[in-house]
Amino acid sequence: MRVVLRALLADARGHKLQTLVTLLGVAVGVAVIVAIHLASEASLEHFRGTFDSVAGRATHELNGAAPLSTERLPELLREPGVIAAQPVVSRLAVAPARADRPARALRVLGLDPFLAAPFLEFSSAARAQIGSARLFERLLLEHDLLLAPGEVLADLGLPDEGGALDLRVGSTTRRVRLARLDGSGLARSDPPVLLTDLATAQQLAGLDTGLTRYDLILDPDAPPPQLAAGERLARPARRGERADSMTAAFRTNLLCLGFLAVLVGAFLAFNMAQFAVTRRRAMLGRLRCLGCSAKALQRAVLVEAALLGLAGSVFGVALGRALAGTLVGDVARTVSTLYGRVDPPGVSLDALTATAALLVGVGATVAASWGPARSAARTPPVLVAGGVVRDPLPHRALAPLLCVFAALLLCVPQSAVVLPSIAVLAILLATATAMPHLLRRLLEHPPRQLVAALAAGRLERSLARTGAAAGALAMPLAMTVALLVMVGSFRGEVVAWAEAVLGGDLYVQPLEQELAAESLRLSPALLDAMAAHPQVETVDTLRLIERATDSGELLIGGSELEAVRRRGTMRVLQGGPLSDVLTALDAGAALISEPLAQRRGLAPGDSLRLPGRDGERELTVAAVFQDFSFDRGYVLLAARTHIELFGETGVRNAAALLRPGADPEVVRDALMAAHPEVLVRTVAKLRDDVLRAFNDTFAITYVLQGISTALALVGILTALLCLHLERRHELGVLRALGARTRAIGGLLLVEAGALMFVAELVALPVGLGLAWILVAVVNTRSFGWSFPMAIDFGAVSGLLGMALVAGLLAGLVPWLLTRRGTISQLLETRR
Amino acid sequence: MSRRVCLSFLLAAAFAAATPTALAQAVSTPGQEVSEPAQATSEADGFLRALPGRELRLPADHANHPRTRTEWWYFTGQLFAEDGREFGFQSTWFRRALRERLPTQAPPLAVRDVLLYHGALADVDRARTQFTERVSRDHAPWARASEERLEVVTLDASLLDPVGDGARVLLDAPVGDARLRVAIDFGTVTPLAHGEEPGLSLKGSEAGQASWYYSLPRLPLSGSLQLADGSELAVSGEAWFDHEFGSSQLGDEQVGWDWFSVALDDGSELMLYQLRHTDGSADATSSATLRRPDGSQRHLRREDFELEVLERWTSPRSRARYPAEWALRIPSEALELRVRPRFADQELSTSGSTGVVYWEGLCEFVGERAGGAVMGAGYVELVGYADSIQGAFAAPPRAVEPTQDA
Known part of the structure; x- marks a missing residue:
């Protein structure tokens, strides 16, 4: 076997370019896997970090109705489940109006610098700034000093480096000094945060030694800490929730891309290994003729494949690491456009990823060589040496079997993401394995036109590889089509929903976000002021509380639903016409959101038990309505029912309906000037915010999609290059027969075009099928949101068109490489 | 004098790194670290100087001395568990004043003192060291140091003399992942007061460049060690207690120190430290205190002892190269000791917060005194060999390898 191996390696050395292309193919495959994985991890970490700097890293908050005592801290730290705890004072403050600017709402956030480290992350720039200006030491020693980002200072009309400011907290106004601190992520909070030492914040808030809350990082595996009377353990208020559901959506996207990367990568490696073996069929035949046993031959081929695979994979891991750096930069740019400047996160290659990628690389190479090696070893030596043997194609039944497998997986109910994802994978694999057979079908009737006929013949003779190349392209294309359609459909539906349900003209919510949900309320004075405004016709209010039930936490809202009554702004999915639904609601029935109906299997007419003030109460479900604002369970009651059940919990949000002809912006400005403690948004602004949140979630997907497609094109390029290198002598023959280089370029272009065309022909329907799975199965099951599939043909054809152009350009590369060669040089390449 | 004045200063200085920031940079870089304290010890800032x-x-001096800028209570020792396992431990409370007094109308949580705690456990059988630390402002429920009696608390690490007579002290504090709860018997031990004038440890030529410093060796202790898995071991053993307070700092050229403490089986005790210069040489104020078996005490100057490094060990984490075996000679006492760490990796890294990296470990001391064999267990502290793992939070002075040790 060693002799054979030596002969194979000598041959590999003799065909440097071919060997190099094989190595490159394996390397690109492995690089795709490594790059996408690393970039995903880094971006995910960073994406979370982007929110962390605003939302903090607390897993829980310890709240209480009264200010909390500092004495709880040592007790909390002794609890086995508490990893870290920090005392927090958080108070809303107002910078009173001045001639040059209106009043501004701000949040004073008091932290203990000694205990805050596990909860906050500052950018390196912010750290340097704190270090050089000794900001934290000053915070400890100067009890009128607060830190603010440059944007906030500018907004407050203060000089760049900071300055004095009157700050009203509660009913007292004090003069404080602001120093500048950028890069803390605090400017992005709404309202902007002024960071200060705990002692200073307590003094400003008039709290003595009281605290607003404790932030906690809890060990999920340990029992939760014991609570004292009146204390409440909650997840960090709303601010964290959006981040969580966004990261969940982001993670799902990345999971799909990760699968895809492994598939495309393994497939490329596979393709290249096959090429390396089949290229040397004749040589293998000669070795057999010389008396080499079939077994030894096969083993030597596999060992060589493993070596090639290893070399390619090592290179691939390095390449992937480098690519990931670029990818992450792209992601950071996307995030920056959305959230303001963000430093690109660091990429680090862990041993596990590297090993997994090496294993996939070597495994795919060996697996790919196994079939051809076996067939070459078993075929009678004379045939092999004569080059008569054809490369084996994947078994014809494989694709249908994979499809059936996928269908079976999809039929399993209740599996949120995993099984449908495996089904997606199986379908992609089926596409790739079916490709050579499809190609053969198409090539059965060769065209008459000379160049086309030549191209068809060339493609047909190396079907195993041309088919694999087309398959390697079809997979990412199909997946990209699927994601494009899914995201597009989802977006369309969210837009339609936002347009339809936002019936009010102005939306009002408290800025205070950090207290427990139940203590968030709009003051009666504000509601009176709203109602009394001459341009306001009526005010719609929302009471909102959170209750734990047997089947998870529920958000329970109570509203007069004035906007719905007057403007019909509710999308009822089940439960009859809106007027009937409203009648039932007034009679004490409940409306439930679609995700809740999906999760709990509830339908109109069913009953729902809610834990009320005076014990559990059973309500009838009157209807299911469409809602994208909460992915947890959301129950809507009439305001009267809500008060009956839970008592007066206070108004959380309000919407104003204006008289015809009123200018919402004028009313908004008037309300904000009088009540800086609330956020008033016009319906247009709210709609924009909804869409922005949506785009934020999916923007990063597009970057990674683009990159994975580009890498697949690199794969196609190497596949075409292989084909070309193997058959250069044919071009020599054509040239000898009088073909011009330009005609040969045309021939190569037709070949590449045909491959691309077939790949796209398959990718389109498969992609639409996958989109259906994502929309109808994955989304419904994991988020509870259903929406019809809407295909944006413009975007899809744009994608396919771009891929086609890129593929054609890739097809021209081999031509550019050899067009200068003389006929004899080309002919000499045949061995 | 005082190795740990410096350590506590470094820690106090670096406390800000425990904040999400690098205030440490400003305070802990060598230049500033020295220049600032220079003012701090001046009369103007109001802190009491050691004159x-x-x-x-005693026992009154076991308590807190808030008029000094810096103070620490330092326990090192050996624990023997009921199941035969052996541990070394370190439990240290540091106090560092940020200002002499609070301004009028300061808020209730305004900071005068920062209190720090370091707790390490060296598992001898597994050759594993674990470390934990706490930092807090001097807000009574969180951290406090009593002027009345020995009572120092930093969050969940507490040291308490419940009766106030200095006879028995309760220590309840985290050491690494474990928690140590022991009663320490102070009652019968005669203190070892360091310095030429007993109790006053000089650290420079100028007046006030000194600290008050004494030790209590051979303190019997017993109690329990609760391990991270929740299991509890009954332990007993012996500890060495150090208490030092003062208001001045190390000189410019001093980069670190090597400190030794041992109670030998012939009844003698030795505390020795050597301050190292940037060029590796030993500072003239390096000194030692020896108590002979007959109870007589002797102050040793730099020229009275020799310290020769025989082995070195490189930390795989910080890459710092620490001495790992010494020959310690006091010719005038006919005492010669070989000092070896019980295991090499007893490096403590506070990289999670303050960024100070130092070596503090259980060592065995074996040798001869006047022809008779002596041995004992003790602790060695090596500071200034490592750059901080987090460069930005660099707290220890420049890492300079001493080229020569004795």
Whole structure:
């Protein structure tokens, strides 16, 4: 076997370019896997970090109705489940109006610098700034000093480096000094945060030694800490929730891309290994003729494949690491456009990823060589040496079997993401394995036109590889089509929903976000002021509380639903016409959101038990309505029912309906000037915010999609290059027969075009099928949101068109490489 | 004098790194670290300087001395568990004043003192060291140091003399992942007061460049060690207690120190430290205190002892190269000791917060005194060999390898 191996390696050395292309193919495959994985991890970490700097890293908050005592801290730290705890004072403050600017709402956030480290992350720039200006030491020693980002200072009309400011907290106004601190992520909070030492914040808030809350990082595996009377353990208020559901959506996207990367990568490696073996069929035949046993031959081929695979994979891991750096930069740019400047996160290659990628690389190479090696070893030596043997194609039944497998997986109910994802994978694999057979079908009737006929013949003779190349392209294309359609459909539906349900003209919510949900309320004075405004016709209010039930936490809202009554702004999915639904609601029935109906299997007419003030109460479900604002369970009651059940919990949000002809912006400005403690948004602004949140979630997907497609094109390029290198002598023959280089370029272009065309022909329907799975199965099951599939043909054809152009350009590369060669040089390449 | 004045200063200085920031940079870089304290010890800032003529009064002096800028209570020792396992431990409370007094109308949580705690456990059988630390402002429920009696608390690490007579002290504090709860018997031990004038440890030529410093060796202790898995071991053993307070700092050229403490089986005790210069040489103020078996005490100057490094060990984490075996000679006492760490990796890294990296470990001391064999267990502290793992939070002075040790 060693002799054979030596002969194979000598041959590999003799065909440097071919060997190099094989190595490159394996390397690109492995690089795709490594790059996408690393970039995903880094971006995910960073994406979370982007929110962390605003939302903090607390897993829980310890709240209480009264200010909390500092004495709880040592007790909390002794609890086995508490990893870290920090005392927090958080108070809303107002910078009173001045001639040059209106009043501004701000949040004073008091932290203990000694205990805050596990909860906050500052950018390196912010750290340097704190270090050089000794900001934290000053915070400890100067009890009128607060830190603010440059944007906030500018907004407050203060000089760049900071300055004095009157700050009203509660009913007292004090003069404080602001120093500048950028890069803390605090400017992005709404309202902007002024960071200060705990002692200073307590003094400003008039709290003595009281605290607003404790932030906690809890060990999920340990029992939760014991609570004292009146204390409440909650997840960090709303601010964290959006981040969580966004990261969940982001993670799902990345999971799909990760699968895809492994598939495309393994497939490329596979393709290249096959090429390396089949290229040397004749040589293998000669070795057999010389008396080499079939077994030894096969083993030597596999060992060589493993070596090639290893070399390619090592290179691939390095390449992937480098690519990931670029990818992450792209992601950071996307995030920056959305959230303001963000430093690109660091990429680090862990041993596990590297090993997994090496294993996939070597495994795919060996697996790919196994079939051809076996067939070459078993075929009678004379045939092999004569080059008569054809490369084996994947078994014809494989694709249908994979499809059936996928269908079976999809039929399993209740599996949120995993099984449908495996089904997606199986379908992609089926596409790739079916490709050579499809190609053969198409090539059965060769065209008459000379160049086309030549191209068809060339493609047909190396079907195993041309088919694999087309398959390697079809997979990412199909997946990209699927994601494009899914995201597009989802977006369309969210837009339609936002347009339809936002019936009010102005939306009002408290800025205070950090207290427990139940203590968030709009003051009666504000509601009176709203109602009394001459341009306001009526005010719609929302009471909102959170209750734990047997089947998870529920958000329970109570509203007069004035906007719905007057403007019909509710999308009822089940439960009859809106007027009937409203009648039932007034009679004490409940409306439930679609995700809740999906999760709990509830339908109109069913009953729902809610834990009320005076014990559990059973309500009838009157209807299911469409809602994208909460992915947890959301129950809507009439305001009267809500008060009956839970008592007066206070108004959380309000919407104003204006008289015809009123200018919402004028009313908004008037309300904000009088009540800086609330956020008033016009319906247009709210709609924009909804869409922005949506785009934020999916923007990063597009970057990674683009990159994975580009890498697949690199794969196609190497596949075409292989084909070309193997058959250069044919071009020599054509040239000898009088073909011009330009005609040969045309021939190569037709070949590449045909491959691309077939790949796209398959990718389109498969992609639409996958989109259906994502929309109808994955989304419904994991988020509870259903929406019809809407295909944006413009975007899809744009994608396919771009891929086609890129593929054609890739097809021209081999031509550019050899067009200068003389006929004899080309002919000499045949061995 | 005082190795740990410096350590506590570094820690106090670096406390800000425990904040999400690098205030440490400003305070802990060598230049500033020295220049600032220079002012701190001046009369103007109001802190009490260590001058001759003050007598050590125990147990009163076990308590806090808020008029000094810096103070620490330092336990090192050996624990023997009921199941036969052996541990070394370190439990240290540091106090560092940020200002002499609070301004009028300061808020209730305004900071005068920062209190720090370091707790390490060296598992001898597994050759594993674990470390934990706490930092807090001097807000009574969180951290406090009593002027009345020995009572120092930093969050969940507490040291308490419940009766106030200095006879028995309760220590309840985290050491690494474990928690140590022991009663320490102070009652019968005679203090070892360091310095030429007993109790006053000089650290420079100028008046006030000194600190008050005494030790209590061979303190019997017993109690429990609760391990991270929740299991509890009954332990007993012996500890060495150090208490030092003062208001001045190390000089410019001093980069670190090697500190040794041992109770030998012939009844003698030795505390020795060597301050190292940037060029590796030993500072003239390096000194030692020896108590002979007959109870007589002797102050040793730099020229009275020799310290020769025989082995070195490189930390795989910080890459710092620490001495790992010494020959310690006091010719005039006919004492020669070989000092070896019980295991090499007893490096403590506070990289999670303050960024100070130092070596503090259980060592065995074996040798001869006047022809007779002696041995004992003790602790060695090596500071200034490592750059901080987090460069930005660099706290220890420049890492300079001493080229010569004795």
